[in-house]
């Protein structure tokens with residue numbers, strides 16, 4: 671990646687140790703993806719280098735930039751990579767330790783070390799969610815790809831690294847697809863037409879096929895599923911007002927993208943299908959507690975997610991028609 675060192679740049683970001691992993695994953699997603707990327711670079715329709723914006727500023731998602739007659743280039747914000755890793759690590763610890771393990775063993779007594787693990791994961795999530803307001807450097811004492819306080823944190827950190835590199839490769843592949851499919855004129859005009867929304871869906875579908883192209887079984891799909899779900903849900907951390915994520919903006923409404931990904935994942939084992947439906951429900955209700963009432967109980971996590979998506983649709987509709995939100 672080519673760093674763009676502007677004034678107020680982030681120094682010593684801990685995610686930079688994963689730069690090689692991200693690029694390797696992107697260049698080796700699927701045989702078809704790798705071949706298309708190679709052809710794009712050879713034909714001058716995409717720059718082989720990715721521009722890394724190191725500004726100490728709130729994160730924005732990756733984008734393809736084409737200036738006048740120059741070759742289109744994928745731009746990534748370092749602050750976005752930091753937010754994404756912290757999101758993945760934080761939710762993975764919180765979901766596994768304070769939700770899944772409790773479901774498996776309701777009588778489980780949490781030891782002090784686990785309580786501390788969960789608390790520190792919450793602190794990291796709070797930091798990553800605060801970046802949308804003002805950028806603050808990664809708190810050096812909290813978990814990061816370069817620092818773990820315990821072996822348990824390191825165990826989760828290594829899992830988060832794999833999911834993070836797949837999530838980032840998905841994002842890069844989505845941008846690559848825009849360039850390959852001739853979407854750039856429409857995207858640069860910034861119009862939110864039906865055509866633009868179709869292009870975003872197409873780019874998501876290509877990125878999905880790049881990552882999960884071969885038909886894998888559920889267990890093999892787990893890290894990929896975590897990656898695509900994290901890509902979708904972490905966009906909530908990009909908006910100062912997360913309701914904006916429910917309206918079609920630069921991309922289709924977030925909850926519709928989530929629904930599409932869950933459908934495409936088509937996990938056959940009910941355990942895994944529930945696992946991701948429940949995760950999506952929890953993240954959405956943490957962000958929209960007034961709409962989704964976290965105290966509500968469901969027997970079936972598939973229903974719980976459908977309920978969340980329906981309610982968020984109503985909120986989005988009300989917002990689009992200028993009605994007050996209830």
Ligand SMILES: [Zn+2]
Nearest residue numbers: 844848870873
């Ligand atoms: Zn896009």
